[in-house]
Amino acid sequence: MTGTGPKARIAVVTFPGSNDDRDAALALERLGAEPVPVWHADRELPDVRAVILPGGFSHGDYLRAGALARFAPVMGPIQRLAADGGLVLGICNGFQILCEAGLLPGALRPNHSLSFVCRDVPLTVERADTPFTARCTERQRLSIPVKHGEGCFFADSELLAELEESGRVVLRYEGENPNGSVAAIAGVVNAEGNVMGLMPHPEHAVDPLTGSTDGALLLGSFVDAARRATTAPAAV
Amino acid sequence: MRATVLVRPKPGILDPQGEAVLGSLRQLGFAVEDARIGRVVDLELANGGREQARAELERMCEQLLANPLIESYEIELVGEA
Numbered sequence: 001m002t003g004t005g006p007k008a009r010i011a012v013v014t015f016p017g018s019n020d021d022r023d024a025a026l027a028l029e030r031l032g033a034e035p036v037p038v039w040h041a042d043r044e045l046p047d048v049r050a051v052i053l054p055g056g057f058s059h060g061d062y063l064r065a066g067a068l069a070r071f072a073p074v075m076g077p078i079q080r081l082a083a084d085g086g087l088v089l090g091i092c093n094g095f096q097i098l099c100e101a102g103l104l105p106g107a108l109r110p111n112h113s114l115s116f117v118c119r120d121v122p123l124t125v126e127r128a129d130t131p132f133t134a135r136c137t138e139r140q141r142l143s144i145p146v147k148h149g150e151g152c153f154f155a156d157s158e159l160l161a162e163l164e165e166s167g168r169v170v171l172r173y174e175g176e177n178p179n180g181s182v183a184a185i186a187g188v189v190n191a192e193g194n195v196m197g198l199m200p201h202p203e204h205a206v207d208p209l210t211g212s213t214d215g216a217l218l219l220g221s222f223v224d225a226a227r228r229a230t231t232a233p234a235a236v
Numbered sequence: 237m238r239a240t241v242l243v244r245p246k247p248g249i250l251d252p253q254g255e256a257v258l259g260s261l262r263q264l265g266f267a268v269e270d271a272r273i274g275r276v277v278d279l280e281l282a283n284g285g286r287e288q289a290r291a292e293l294e295r296m297c298e299q300l301l302a303n304p305l306i307e308s309y310e311i312e313l314v315g316e317a
Contacts, residue, residue, distance in 0.1 A: 180252075
C-alpha cells in the first residue's frame with residue numbers, strides 16, 4: 001500500500017474551529033503519506049501537490065458554513081494549486097468551504113430534518129475513475145460516517161442536469177437520504193476532476209475498531225494520486 | 237451611515253426553519269399560509285455618501301453577506317451620518 005519511492009506529501013489545513021484535522025493527518029499517515037500541517041493564516045503552501053480541507057466548524061459556522069473560511073489567507077494558494085491541476089479534497093466543512101469559494105459547484109444548506117445527523121451511511125460510488133475513488137469500483141457500496149447539521153447539497157435544476165450529464169456526481173447516499181441533498185448527492189468533483197468535496201468522513205473510517213475501513217479506499221486513492229503528482233508534477 | 241441588509245432564501249429553496257415555524261404557528265391557531273426565515277445584518281458604515289455606500293453594500297452582499305446561488309438580498313440605507 002505504501003509502495004516504494006517518495007511518500008506523498010499532503011497539506012492538511014487547520015482553520016479556527018477545524019476538528020478533524022488530526023484524524024485526517026492520522027489517516028494519511030496510516031495510508032503511507034506524509035501529512036503537512038498548514039495554518040489558515042499561512043500565505044503560502046509548503047511544497048505539495050495535494051491538500052485536504054478537513055471537517056469541523058470553521059469560524060463557528062457563522063453566517064453560513066464555510067462562508068468566512070473561504071477568505072482565509074491560505075485559500076489564495078489553494079485556489080492557485082487547484083487552477084494548476086493540484087489535488088484538493090474537502091471533507092464536510094471542507095466541502096462547504098470549497099463550495100463557498102467557488103471551487104466546487106452548488107451550496108450546502110441546513111439538513112431538511114434540522115437535526116444534526118451522526119451515523120454510518122451507505123454510499124454508492126458513481127465514478128471510480130477519479131483521483132479520489134480509483135481504489136473503488138463503479139457502483140461499489142461503501143459505509144462511511146456522516147456528522148453534520150448543514151449537509152443538504154443544493155443545485156438548481158440547470159446545475160444538477162449539468163453535474164449529472166458530465167458525470168461529476170462521484171458519491172450518492174444509498175437508501176435513506178440523511179440530509180435532503182438534491183439527487184442524494186454526497187460528493188462531487190469540479191469540471192477538471194482535481195477538486196472533490198464530500199460530506200461523509202473517510203478519515204473516520206480507516207480502522208476496523210470504528211466499524212468500517214471503507215474510508216481508506218477513498219483516502220488511499222487520494223494518496224496514490226498525490227504520490228504520482230509528487231513524483232511527476234507535470235503529469236497531473 | 238447606518239444600513240440594514242436583509243438576506244432571504246430564494247423562492248424555491250427549501251427552508252426547513254421556515255417550515256418548522258409555520259407548523260408551530262398553525263399549531264397555535266394562526267392562519268398562516270407560508271413562513272420563510274432569513275437574516276438581518278445591521279451595519280454602521282464608516283464613511284461615504286449614499287451612492288458610495290450602496291455600491292459598497294452591493295459588493296458586501298455579493299462577496300460575503302449572501303450566497304447568490306441560494307439567497308437574495310435587499311439593502312436599506314437607514315440614515316445619514
